[in-house]
Amino acid sequence: MKRVLVTGGAGFVGSNLSILLKREHGDAEIIAFDNLKRRGSELALPRLREAGVTFVHGDIRNPEDLQSVGAFDTLLDCAAEPSVHAGYGGDPRYLINTNLTGTFNALEAARPHKADVVFLSSSRVYPIAPLRDLPMATEGERFVIKPGAKGTGWSAAGIATDFPLGGARSLYGASKLAAELLVEEYRATYGLRTVVNRCGVLTGPWQMGKVDQGFLVLWAARHLYGGELTYMGFGGSGHQVRDILHVADLHRLVETQLKNLDSCNGAVFNAGGGHGVSVSLRELSDACARHAGKSPKINRDASTRAADIPYYVTDNTDVTRRTGWKPGQSVEDILTDVFQWLRDHHADLEPILR
Numbered sequence: 001m002k003r004v005l006v007t008g009g010a011g012f013v014g015s016n017l018s019i020l021l022k023r024e025h026g027d028a029e030i031i032a033f034d035n036l037k038r039r040g041s042e043l044a045l046p047r048l049r050e051a052g053v054t055f056v057h058g059d060i061r062n063p064e065d066l067q068s069v070g071a072f073d074t075l076l077d078c079a080a081e082p083s084v085h086a087g088y089g090g091d092p093r094y095l096i097n098t099n100l101t102g103t104f105n106a107l108e109a110a111r112p113h114k115a116d117v118v119f120l121s122s123s124r125v126y127p128i129a130p131l132r133d134l135p136m137a138t139e140g141e142r143f144v145i146k147p148g149a150k151g152t153g154w155s156a157a158g159i160a161t162d163f164p165l166g167g168a169r170s171l172y173g174a175s176k177l178a179a180e181l182l183v184e185e186y187r188a189t190y191g192l193r194t195v196v197n198r199c200g201v202l203t204g205p206w207q208m209g210k211v212d213q214g215f216l217v218l219w220a221a222r223h224l225y226g227g228e229l230t231y232m233g234f235g236g237s238g239h240q241v242r243d244i245l246h247v248a249d250l251h252r253l254v255e256t257q258l259k260n261l262d263s264c265n266g267a268v269f270n271a272g273g274g275h276g277v278s279v280s281l282r283e284l285s286d287a288c289a290r291h292a293g294k295s296p297k298i299n300r301d302a303s304t305r306a307a308d309i310p311y312y313v314t315d316n317t318d319v320t321r322r323t324g325w326k327p328g329q330s331v332e333d334i335l336t337d338v339f340q341w342l343r344d345h346h347a348d349l350e351p352i353l354r
């Protein structure tokens with residue numbers, strides 16, 4: 001790698017990947033490209049500068065902004081409107097223009113240089129109704145898949161890439177799936193080497209958590225700084241479950257894929273914390289209360305929003321078999337890291353996360 005373009009490079013994933021890549025490949029120029037749309041992304045600028053990452057202020061919706069970057073040999077596409085609730089009850093144009101047209105523009109910028117492409121996709125490509133229809137039971141403080149139940153693309157190990165794709169998945173999920181299809185066409189038509197990672201929840205320091213995206217950091221911050229929280233949907237029980245992956249574990253995966261691009265070329269992986277690194281909201285409340293030494297008021301809102309799902313855990317079997325990668329950090333490791341960061345940067349973060 002000589003020149004790497006990281007779109008969304010001031011965002012949570014993009015800034016962390018940029019900095020970790022620069023640490024690993026000191027001779028490479030890492031370019032973090034971002035329009036700073038996400039509140040808090042401006043806090044990445046001094047971190048990027050100190051790490052020796054080049055920041056370019058630009059908009060992925062605008063091909064000329066991408067052209068101004070010049071030649072590059074690797075593209076990590078991390079720019080997005082990342083909320084699954086985006087577009088509901090409102091205008092979906094920013095979402096589609098950024099997530100779909102933006103990825104098209106980034107692929108067009110990559111095409112003349114035959115740059116390698118790693119695309120950050122999402123578990124939200126899987127449709128909502130079949131995920132809601134999975135047979136669930138309640139065990140302790142969480143939903144689980146009913147013992148012994150399994151079907152095409154799902155089992156107690158989680159959701160695999162052969163989970164059926166028919167049905168609505170949110171405009172966000174549709175934008176990511178459509179962008180995935182473009183990535184595959186650029187591989188087949190123009191010979192770019194590509195990898196797609198359908199990630200479950202990603203988290204860690206420098207995530208600017210908000211109600212509709214980045215729940216773990218929001219939960220931790222409200223426990224520490226104050227403010228209220230709400231168990232939303234599914235009767236307001238707080239039993240809904242997600243797997244979580246530390247962004248440093250995602251970085252290890254991306255490094256492995258970049259080193260083995262010939263064998264990973266064209267792959268679409270599910271990648272996440274998996275069953276071993278999953279948590280329900282109620283379990284998260286208990287863990288955050290231990291870390292913070294106090295609890296905020298937690299409300300209950302029984303009504304389920306259009307894109308809510310009760311359970312998502314990644315089945316990592318395929319990505320582990322093909323790359324040897326496994327998540328390394330536990331829920332407790334992740335919370336320890338996040339709480340340390342929240343304490344270290346209290347003054348900067350409280351106005352954004354409270």
Ligand SMILES: NC(=O)c1ccc[n+]([C@@H]2O[C@H](COP(=O)([O-])OP(=O)(O)OC[C@H]3O[C@@H](n4cnc5c(N)ncnc54)[C@H](O)[C@@H]3O)[C@@H](O)[C@H]2O)c1
Binds near residue numbers: 010041200
């Ligand atoms: N965080 C997660 O849990 C998660 C899970 C699965 C997939 N993903 C994917 O990972 C990628 C990164 O997500 P994230 O969590 O870092 O989100 P983020 O919001 O922290 O980062 C996205 C960045 O993109 C920038 N951006 C938005 N619109 C832009 C535009 N038009 N031009 C240039 N920059 C623009 C934002 O300013 C922000 O800094 C996204 O593609 C997202 O879909 C994230």
